[in-house]
Amino acid sequence: MAPIIKISCVDYKESTYNMYMARLKILTFPDPRLRKVASPVKEFNKSLIKITENMLETMYEEGGIGLAATQVDIHERIVVMDLSEEKNDPRIFINPEFKILDDKSLFSCEEGCLSIPGVREEITRPDKIKAYWQDIEGKEYEDEPQGLLAVCFQHEIDHLEGKLLVDYISPLKRDRIRKKALKSVN
Ligand code: ZN
Numbered sequence: 001m002a003p004i005i006k007i008s009c010v011d012y013k014e015s016t017y018n019m020y021m022a023r024l025k026i027l028t029f030p031d032p033r034l035r036k037v038a039s040p041v042k043e044f045n046k047s048l049i050k051i052t053e054n055m056l057e058t059m060y061e062e063g064g065i066g067l068a069a070t071q072v073d074i075h076e077r078i079v080v081m082d083l084s085e086e087k088n089d090p091r092i093f094i095n096p097e098f099k100i101l102d103d104k105s106l107f108s109c110e111e112g113c114l115s116i117p118g119v120r121e122e123i124t125r126p127d128k129i130k131a132y133w134q135d136i137e138g139k140e141y142e143d144e145p146q147g148l149l150a151v152c153f154q155h156e157i158d159h160l161e162g163k164l165l166v167d168y169i170s171p172l173k174r175d176r177i178r179k180k181a182l183k184s185v186n
Contacts, residue, residue: 021057024072028185029116030178035162038068038075041094044138048078052092052136055080060087064114066152068159071115079133079156083148093133096157101144102128109151111165119177123168125154 027034041048051074059067059080069078079093107127112120127150132142145153155165166174 022054023061024054024058024074026058026062026067026071026114027073029113029164029166029181031115033073034070034115034159034164036070036075037162038070038077038160041076041078041134044094044134044136048094049136051076051078052080056082056090056092059114062114065148066156067114068156070159070162077160079153079160081149081152081156083152092136093153093156094136094138096131096133096153096160098129098131098153098157100126100129102126107147107151109148111151111155113155113165115159116164116166116177116181119166121165121169123151123155123165125151127151129154 051069055067055069055072055074055078058072059065059082065083066079066081069076077095079096081091081093082089083091103126105126105128106124108122108124110120111123127146129145129150130142131145131150131153132140134140158164158167166177
């Protein structure tokens with residue numbers, strides 16, 4: 001069973017959308033659709049609420065901590081995350097962006113990806129970043145995320161740019177992962 005999903009700025013009493021939450025199919029590497037660059041969200045409407053609900057549902061069902069719309073073949077700049085142990089802190093980032101505040105301050109973390117099952121790689125990224133995003137109603141936010149949130153934020157924005165964690169590793173290793181993935185599909 002999926003955890004109950006609460007999105008603070010949506011009043012479910014007036015919404016029947018959560019009755020129709022659906023698990024979406026996650027694209028897996030090397031699917032070329034994972035390479036598409038997502039477009040900015042311009043309309044903050046019911047369709048956007050529905051997409052984020054379905055993305056959260058899918059992320060929880062798959063046991064992930066973050067999911068970008070690109071991974072479910074929706075090419076808009078939408079990211080969902082829940083970094084809490086209890087899986088009760090869903091977060092939605094619309095049109096997320098970041099700028100690096102100090103490119104010499106780096107952080108290494110073992111990352112996994114729902115689009116590359118079974119693979120975990122140590123990736124080094126900047127850890128001093130300024131993050132910008134909008135909420136489901138279009139309100140703008142900025143913050144300086146730390147630790148796992150900073151890592152996850154960059155990982156998910158990579159997806160929106162068509163970039164994957166295998167792009168950070170050697171071509172030889174990437175090719176090995178690609179061959180293995182193709183073998184398991186066929
Ligand atoms: Zn990923």
